[in-house]
Amino acid sequence: MSAAPILSLSDITTVYGGGKRAFGGPRAEVRAVDGVSLELREGEALGLVGESGCGKTTLAKTILGLLTEKSGSIRLGGQVVSGLRPEAARRARPSIHYVHQDPGAALDPWWTVGHALDETLRIHGVRDRRERAARIAEMLMAVGLDTSFLSRYPHELSGGQQRRIGLARILTLRPRIVILDEPTSGLDLSVQATVLGLFNDLRHRLGLTYLFVSHDLSVVRRMCDRVAIMYLGRIVEIGPTAQIFAAPAHHYTRALLAASPTLTPGSLDDMPSLRDDPPSPTAVPSGCAFRTRCAHADEQCRVERPDLAAVTDTAHGHLAACHHAFP
Amino acid sequence: MSGTDTALLEIRDLSVAVGTDEGTASILDGVNLRLTPGSIHGVVGESGCGKSTLIKAILGLLPARGRATEGSITLQGRALLAAGQKSAAQSARGRDIGFIPQDPLLALNPVFRVGDQLREAMWQYGMSADDPQRNQPRAVRRRVYDQRLVELLRAVQLPDPEQALQRYPHQFSGGQRQRLLIAAALACGPQIVLADEPTTALDVTTQLQILKLLRQLARERGLSMLFVTHDFGVVAQLCDTVTVMYAGQTIESGPVAATMSNPRHPYTRMLLACHPERSQELKGIPGAVPSPLRAPSGCRFHPRCPEMVADCQRARPEAVSGAARMVACVHCHEVAA
Numbered sequence: 001m002s003a004a005p006i007l008s009l010s011d012i013t014t015v016y017g018g019g020k021r022a023f024g025g026p027r028a029e030v031r032a033v034d035g036v037s038l039e040l041r042e043g044e045a046l047g048l049v050g051e052s053g054c055g056k057t058t059l060a061k062t063i064l065g066l067l068t069e070k071s072g073s074i075r076l077g078g079q080v081v082s083g084l085r086p087e088a089a090r091r092a093r094p095s096i097h098y099v100h101q102d103p104g105a106a107l108d109p110w111w112t113v114g115h116a117l118d119e120t121l122r123i124h125g126v127r128d129r130r131e132r133a134a135r136i137a138e139m140l141m142a143v144g145l146d147t148s149f150l151s152r153y154p155h156e157l158s159g160g161q162q163r164r165i166g167l168a169r170i171l172t173l174r175p176r177i178v179i180l181d182e183p184t185s186g187l188d189l190s191v192q193a194t195v196l197g198l199f200n201d202l203r204h205r206l207g208l209t210y211l212f213v214s215h216d217l218s219v220v221r222r223m224c225d226r227v228a229i230m231y232l233g234r235i236v237e238i239g240p241t242a243q244i245f246a247a248p249a250h251h252y253t254r255a256l257l258a259a260s261p262t263l264t265p266g267s268l269d270d271m272p273s274l275r276d277d278p279p280s281p282t283a284v285p286s287g288c289a290f291r292t293r294c295a296h297a298d299e300q301c302r303v304e305r306p307d308l309a310a311v312t313d314t315a316h317g318h319l320a321a322c323h324h325a326f327p
Numbered sequence: 328m329s330g331t332d333t334a335l336l337e338i339r340d341l342s343v344a345v346g347t348d349e350g351t352a353s354i355l356d357g358v359n360l361r362l363t364p365g366s367i368h369g370v371v372g373e374s375g376c377g378k379s380t381l382i383k384a385i386l387g388l389l390p391a392r393g394r395a396t397e398g399s400i401t402l403q404g405r406a407l408l409a410a411g412q413k414s415a416a417q418s419a420r421g422r423d424i425g426f427i428p429q430d431p432l433l434a435l436n437p438v439f440r441v442g443d444q445l446r447e448a449m450w451q452y453g454m455s456a457d458d459p460q461r462n463q464p465r466a467v468r469r470r471v472y473d474q475r476l477v478e479l480l481r482a483v484q485l486p487d488p489e490q491a492l493q494r495y496p497h498q499f500s501g502g503q504r505q506r507l508l509i510a511a512a513l514a515c516g517p518q519i520v521l522a523d524e525p526t527t528a529l530d531v532t533t534q535l536q537i538l539k540l541l542r543q544l545a546r547e548r549g550l551s552m553l554f555v556t557h558d559f560g561v562v563a564q565l566c567d568t569v570t571v572m573y574a575g576q577t578i579e580s581g582p583v584a585a586t587m588s589n590p591r592h593p594y595t596r597m598l599l600a601c602h603p604e605r606s607q608e609l610k611g612i613p614g615a616v617p618s619p620l621r622a623p624s625g626c627r628f629h630p631r632c633p634e635m636v637a638d639c640q641r642a643r644p645e646a647v648s649g650a651a652r653m654v655a656c657v658h659c660h661e662v663a664a
Binding site for chain 1: 373374500501502503530531532533534535536538539542557558559560561563564565583584587597598599601602603604605606608609610611612615
């Protein structure tokens with residue numbers, strides 16, 4: 001793993017709502033991403049984990065440039081690419097691409113696979129028809145398909161094949177950073193294993209950097225070098241995968257790991273479960289956002305918001321935002 | 328109730344075929360399954376293996392062109408489905424067998440209050456088979472039913488049960504909606520609950536809450552549960568026993584711990600080896616699940632099986648039983664725990 005950051009976010013905040021309604025009062029502001037700082041290193045796979053509504057997808061879309069951050073800065077390969085309107089922001093970040101959660105829905109049912117792949121390249125300004133055909137053929141091979149798929153329609157493909165096409169479409173654009181949003185949801189175990197193997201293989205072969213958005217911890221553990229845990233718009237813990245899974249420091253991470261099903265049969269009664277649902281992002285608790293569900297919360301947690309801090313002096317790059325972190 | 332050896336629900340050699348425009352699809356082929364009182368039984372398999380059709384057959388909800396071609400389903404000796412039928416004259420759905428669907432948002436009607444929807448099954452069947460309320464005036468029945476529902480909502484740990492009946496589905500979170508449907512499944516006091524991937528759409532933290540709730544309800548009420556899932560992790564957490572299905576056939580079953588630590592059928596072994604926790608090099612099983620229109624002869628797994636021999640194509644392997652386990656593979660001659 002090389003140490004050079006290819007992408008760095010500094011104190012990014014993305015907000016929904018705000019402003020005024022057409023008639024009447026102000027609209028509530030939702031801070032879906034609230035002061036996130038993150039570095040993506042060249043060639044690594046970083047997992048982004050959290051419950052639904054925690055801001056994972058909003059963060060991914062902000063990195064991509066589809067949503068404009070309210071504050072903070074984004075640097076891509078050393079250059080500042082933040083503070084732009086969506087169209088300019090997207091143009092400034094040509095090396096970042098996004099694979100949809102449901103690639104079947106992202107393919108037009110009336111278009112053949114070949115047509116869809118070709119249009120992607122045309123939109124991105126590849127004029128030479130022969131070059132387009134060559135790039136498409138190359139990437140279809142790379143994802144384990146062949147050119148016979150070009151004349152097929154999306155409904156003729158299985159779930160695993162749709163995902164491969166979704167990936168091939170992005171790869172023809174020669175990205176350096178690929179954001180994978182829940183890339184294995186809805187896949188059977190056997191297909192999932194094949195697709196994950198393909199992701200790994202392509203990352204090493206093409207030198208890609210992955211931001212791996214998922215809620216499946218067993219997949220993240222297997223695929224990622226580092227993991228970031230999000231809760232209500234903030235990163236509460238980040239560190240090397242092995243350390244996070246072996247010695248989670250934040251109480252939320254511990255609860256998440258404990259709830260994740262493993263193949264070892266165990267008694268449900270012994271498993272600690274979190275109370276209730278996460279609070280609404282329109283009413284984030286004061287201090288530590290997790291305190292309402294945390295068994296160890298006290299007065300300090302209510303008043304003071306914990307910042308990300310090194311868990312131990314020896315643990316390299318393992319940070320947690322908790323007043324009562326496990327050492 | 329009798330001992331744990333007798334089955335509450337028994338499925339014997341059940342084959343279901345559905346007529347399609349392209350020919351007859353054999354969805355289930357010789358399925359065997361026993362549900363003993365008070366146990367939670369998992370049914371695992373990839374999509375297209377017939378898990379959902381099995382549930383529909385038990386509920387008497389086979390598609391219009393679907394028929395049982397062989398075998399039977401019996402509930403405490405009473406036939407629910409026999410060969411040649413689409414469903415029994417009188418279904419046990421709702422009354423003896425409750426059902427928890429996969430997607431709570433699809434199962435609840437967005438324009439009706441939750442209370443009206445939960446009462447519906449009770450208007451239809453009463454609170455139980457011998458419901459003393461059946462001959463009462465409507466207003467009295469409604470009051471009794473509402474009381475019962477509030478109790479149920481409390482049992483499924485939904486906050487503020489009295490108010491909940493007046494609200495609409497969109498006013499609940501995903502986990503709360505699943506709790507509502509668990510309450511609906513229990514409304515008529517069934518002995519058996521069928522659950523079709525009820526936690527697939529939920530976060531792991533909410534999933535754990537729901538699994539713990541199901542476990543607790545099963546224990547308190549002496550319920551038996553058939554839990555369909557594709558997630559071996561959930562089976563390990565929740566179930567006592569498990570059946571593995573492939574392309575409409577039951578290929579292996581037994582206690583969860585023994586089956587998962589020492590799987591005997593090649594398919595079970597290969598599927599478990601695909602799990603990110605166990606997978607060595609992240610490779611799937613070569614090939615794909617066959618279409619039910621063109622089901623392979625003999626053991627349906629033989630085209631993808633590395634241990635295939637000539638016998639596998641010829642005939643369906645005899646099921647070998649022992650120590651509460653069952654394996655249907657020609658290479659397996661005896662099973663012990």
